[in-house]
Amino acid sequence: MINKGIASKEAARFMANVSAEDKNKALINISKAIRENTKRIIEENQKDIDNGKKKGLSKAILDRLLLDENRIEAMASAVEDVAGLQDPIGEVIEGFKTYNELKISKIRVPLGVVGIIYEARPNVTIDAAALCIKSGNSCILRGGSEAIHSNIVISDIIAQTAVGSGLPKGVVNFIDITDREVVDIMLKLNSYIDVLIPRGGSSLIKKVVENATVPVIETGVGNCHVFVDDSADLQKAIEIIVNAKTHRPGVCNAIETILIHKKVAELILPNLKKRLEEKNVELRGCSETVGLINCKQATEEDWSTEYLDLILAVKIVENLDEALEHIYKYGTKHSESIITENYTNSQRFLKEVDAAAVYVNASTRFTDGGEFGFGAEIGISTQKLHARGPMGLKELTSYKYLIYGDGQIRK
Amino acid sequence: MINKGIASKEAARFMANVSAEDKNKALINISKAIRENTKRIIEENQKDIDNGKKKGLSKAILDRLLLDENRIEAMASAVEDVAGLQDPIGEVIEGFKTYNELKISKIRVPLGVVGIIYEARPNVTIDAAALCIKSGNSCILRGGSEAIHSNIVISDIIAQTAVGSGLPKGVVNFIDITDREVVDIMLKLNSYIDVLIPRGGSSLIKKVVENATVPVIETGVGNCHVFVDDSADLQKAIEIIVNAKTHRPGVCNAIETILIHKKVAELILPNLKKRLEEKNVELRGCSETVGLINCKQATEEDWSTEYLDLILAVKIVENLDEALEHIYKYGTKHSESIITENYTNSQRFLKEVDAAAVYVNASTRFTDGGEFGFGAEIGISTQKLHARGPMGLKELTSYKYLIYGDGQIRK
Numbered sequence: 175m176i177n178k179g180i181a182s183k184e185a186a187r188f189m190a191n192v193s194a195e196d197k198n199k200a201l202i203n204i205s206k207a208i209r210e211n212t213k214r215i216i217e218e219n220q221k222d223i224d225n226g227k228k229k230g231l232s233k234a235i236l237d238r239l240l241l242d243e244n245r246i247e248a249m250a251s252a253v254e255d256v257a258g259l260q261d262p263i264g265e266v267i268e269g270f271k272t273y274n275e276l277k278i279s280k281i282r283v284p285l286g287v288v289g290i291i292y293e294a295r296p297n298v299t300i301d302a303a304a305l306c307i308k309s310g311n312s313c314i315l316r317g318g319s320e321a322i323h324s325n326i327v328i329s330d331i332i333a334q335t336a337v338g339s340g341l342p343k344g345v346v347n348f349i350d351i352t353d354r355e356v357v358d359i360m361l362k363l364n365s366y367i368d369v370l371i372p373r374g375g376s377s378l379i380k381k382v383v384e385n386a387t388v389p390v391i392e393t394g395v396g397n398c399h400v401f402v403d404d405s406a407d408l409q410k411a412i413e414i415i416v417n418a419k420t421h422r423p424g425v426c427n428a429i430e431t432i433l434i435h436k437k438v439a440e441l442i443l444p445n446l447k448k449r450l451e452e453k454n455v456e457l458r459g460c461s462e463t464v465g466l467i468n469c470k471q472a473t474e475e476d477w478s479t480e481y482l483d484l485i486l487a488v489k490i491v492e493n494l495d496e497a498l499e500h501i502y503k504y505g506t507k508h509s510e511s512i513i514t515e516n517y518t519n520s521q522r523f524l525k526e527v528d529a530a531a532v533y534v535n536a537s538t539r540f541t542d543g544g545e546f547g548f549g550a551e552i553g554i555s556t557q558k559l560h561a562r563g564p565m566g567l568k569e570l571t572s573y574k575y576l577i578y579g580d581g582q583i584r585k
Numbered sequence: 586m587i588n589k590g591i592a593s594k595e596a597a598r599f600m601a602n603v604s605a606e607d608k609n610k611a612l613i614n615i616s617k618a619i620r621e622n623t624k625r626i627i628e629e630n631q632k633d634i635d636n637g638k639k640k641g642l643s644k645a646i647l648d649r650l651l652l653d654e655n656r657i658e659a660m661a662s663a664v665e666d667v668a669g670l671q672d673p674i675g676e677v678i679e680g681f682k683t684y685n686e687l688k689i690s691k692i693r694v695p696l697g698v699v700g701i702i703y704e705a706r707p708n709v710t711i712d713a714a715a716l717c718i719k720s721g722n723s724c725i726l727r728g729g730s731e732a733i734h735s736n737i738v739i740s741d742i743i744a745q746t747a748v749g750s751g752l753p754k755g756v757v758n759f760i761d762i763t764d765r766e767v768v769d770i771m772l773k774l775n776s777y778i779d780v781l782i783p784r785g786g787s788s789l790i791k792k793v794v795e796n797a798t799v800p801v802i803e804t805g806v807g808n809c810h811v812f813v814d815d816s817a818d819l820q821k822a823i824e825i826i827v828n829a830k831t832h833r834p835g836v837c838n839a840i841e842t843i844l845i846h847k848k849v850a851e852l853i854l855p856n857l858k859k860r861l862e863e864k865n866v867e868l869r870g871c872s873e874t875v876g877l878i879n880c881k882q883a884t885e886e887d888w889s890t891e892y893l894d895l896i897l898a899v900k901i902v903e904n905l906d907e908a909l910e911h912i913y914k915y916g917t918k919h920s921e922s923i924i925t926e927n928y929t930n931s932q933r934f935l936k937e938v939d940a941a942a943v944y945v946n947a948s949t950r951f952t953d954g955g956e957f958g959f960g961a962e963i964g965i966s967t968q969k970l971h972a973r974g975p976m977g978l979k980e981l982t983s984y985k986y987l988i989y990g991d992g993q994i995r996k
Contacts, residue, residue, distance in 0.1 A: 191936060191937065272951075272958055273958070364794070368969055387794065389801070390800070413994055414994055417995055421995050502598065524987045525602060528985070532985060533988045535990040535993075536988055536994075539995035540993070540995060545683065558780075559696070559780055559800045559802075560970045562986075563986050572970065573973055574973060575943070575952075575957075575973075577942060577947055577951065578947075579945055582951070583950070584948050
């Protein structure tokens with residue numbers, strides 16, 4: 175582990191000054207190598223699938239693990255897309271002149287060594303590596319044991335092709351030891367890792383946040399809400415709720431609870447229930463909701479649960495204030511949406527809700543690097559420090575000040 | 586401690602939406618209250634000075650502790666200056682439209698609750714509180730036990746005046762318990778504190794970084810260098826070195842080691858030695874330096890020591906490459922300066938040195954929020970995440986995305 179740390183740090187020093195052209199050349203070569211090795215990747219992936227079946231992993235996890243020709247082509251193509259993005263490094267973020275004629279430029283530089291700890295999805299290996307290379311960082315990847323064979327073959331292809339394309343040895347390091355103690359060491363490797371990004375379930379994220387001494391960017395947990403105001407266009411509200419709940423229920427920007435203004439509850443709930451039940455969504459309502467439609471009664475626990483499943487909690491509220499209070503109390507500052515035609519209420523919601531992404535009249539599912547137009551995403555930050563919301567290439571950078579003087583001394 | 590956390594968090598929610606006008610009014614009132622209470626502050630400060638003398642604190646620390654009329658006037662005036670700065674909150678950092686006509690604004694918001702742990706200087710209490718108020722944050726302040734009487738009276742004046750000016754109770758919290766266990770609790774108060782900024786010596790900073798689960802912005806440690814290239818204007822080099830070492834030797838942006846190109850060592854060293862000795866600087870040289878001028882021999886330890894004192898290590902190097910290697914090995918990524926007339930060498934130094942502030946032909950003493958024109962400073966970050974270099978108001982903020990839709994759902 176420490177050897178990988180040393181190698182990564184040395185590589186990061188070199189990577190900071192690699193030209194955009196050379197980084198892109200390496201990425202294109204990696205993309206080609208992934209395509210050329212499709213058969214080998216599928217063979218190794220099959221071992222993970224076989225082991226997973228023996229271990230009795232769920233169908234959902236097995237599906238996340240699975241790599242077929244289409245998915246490998248998608249991986250290769252995603253790397254090409256990253257190569258096509260603008261190089262963030264060297265961008266002049268700001269520039270100014272001081273009272274004594276020092277000329278100062280604030281320019282974008284890489285973070286250094288990025289550590290990524292993730293779970294079963296092997297495509298994270300290549301996405302993360304590509305984004306780190308493009309942003310001039312080196313990386314240490316630690317994927318879940320379920321995907322170990324897939325990850326080893328993919329990371330080998332990346333690392334060999336990167337070095338073959340002139341990037342330094344150590345630019346992409348995969349931790350091939352599945353022992354959990356390796357993660358404990360990684361969390362405290364301050365001398366070699368500049369930032370840790372955990373990607374996965376809440377227990378993984380909690381473990382990293384509580385034990386790491388390396389700076390962490392927290393990602394992922396999303397207890398997201400849609401609030402239907404009394405002035406809402408109810409048809410839009412229904413479409414948005416159905417989309418935000420069912421488009422992909424297992425991800426962090428899906429909603430878990432809806433809040434409905436009491437004046438429109440009776441109007442919207444029967445139709446909404448019908449549409450959600452067509453999608454097999456189970457509803458859990460507050461006492462008032464249960465009085466209006468036939469559904470399970472919600473408990474206190476429901477308001478704070480991120481189901482990541484086809485379950486939706488429903489609460490009828492007095493007004494916008496009660497909705498804001500509920501979101502303040504139970505929200506995780508990820509994505510929140512108001513459906514309203516009332517100007518003042520829309521402005522209050524945008525101002526008073528403290529979340530990475532606050533929406534008016536749109537689905538929370540848009541909190542995503544691709545949808546925001548960042549071209550790629552390394553995760554969605556739910557913290558306020560450094561990066562908030564979807565993280566693309568820029569969020570994998572820091573900056574430094576260049577100061578051009580002419581003999582200035584401080585008086 | 587937990588009660589202060591709860592109060593701070595509630596206050597932060599309110600503070601995020603206080604208008605610039607109301608924040609400025611409170612700051613002006615605080616400034617007035619400080620002036621009006623000059624006598625009371627001096628009386629309480631005298632208790633700290635008396636205790637400090639009994640405890641045998643050094644003259645330097647006693648001087649940092651001391652508040653007189655001039656220093657209190659400077660504190661009051663600094664708060665007025667902060668009131669005069671532009672409000673960072675609400676600034677639209679970026680704005681764009683997505684492929685499906687979502688209009689997205691990235692706007693600046695406060696971090697929330699800022700925890701500051703510092704040592705003997707009581708002016709930090711008011712500087713930190715003023716910057717947090719202006720940037721819409723609440724704060725929890727924990728100052729050193731040496732300044733406890735001064736800090737209590739100053740923080741009382743601030744907190745009372747803030748509340749009297751309409752800001753929420755809990756906007757400024759001072760921890761008046763000097764027990765060290767309080768700090769241990771503070772370091773793990775993730776539910777209530779959004780970021781911790783330690784300000785002080787390296788042992789304080791190390792303790793915070795190693796033990797905090799709350800995100801930390803590391804500040805302060807600076808093992809800074811000046812490299813005199815063979816093409817340097819030697820007169821400029823001497824003035825810059827003397828300034829960077831002696832202008833204020835106890836601060837992080839002072840230099841600790843100079844690196845001199847072997848071709849100019851014999852030319853510059855005698856004059857430089859004379860000028861530095863006039864300022865009582867002790868030189869510690871490498872073997873080659875000792876061969877040229879009469880000075881103490883440096884040991885390996887000297888290259889990594891932040892003296893914060895009138896001591897300067899001197900190393901003669903073969904060329905720019907050796908200088909870059911030395912800085913990479915021993916530097917703390919704070920501030921580094923090259924003195925050169927060679928264009929290519931200046932560009933290489935700017936590009937290859939990884940530090941918050943990289944200078945050409947200027948003193949490292951300019952790495953400072955005031956000198957950069959930020960108007961005020963909460964500290965100098967030596968990490969890469971979130972903020973690097975001098976931290977002013979903007980560095981006490983985060984952002985959120987506001988998304989204006991018209992019924993968009995994700996396809």
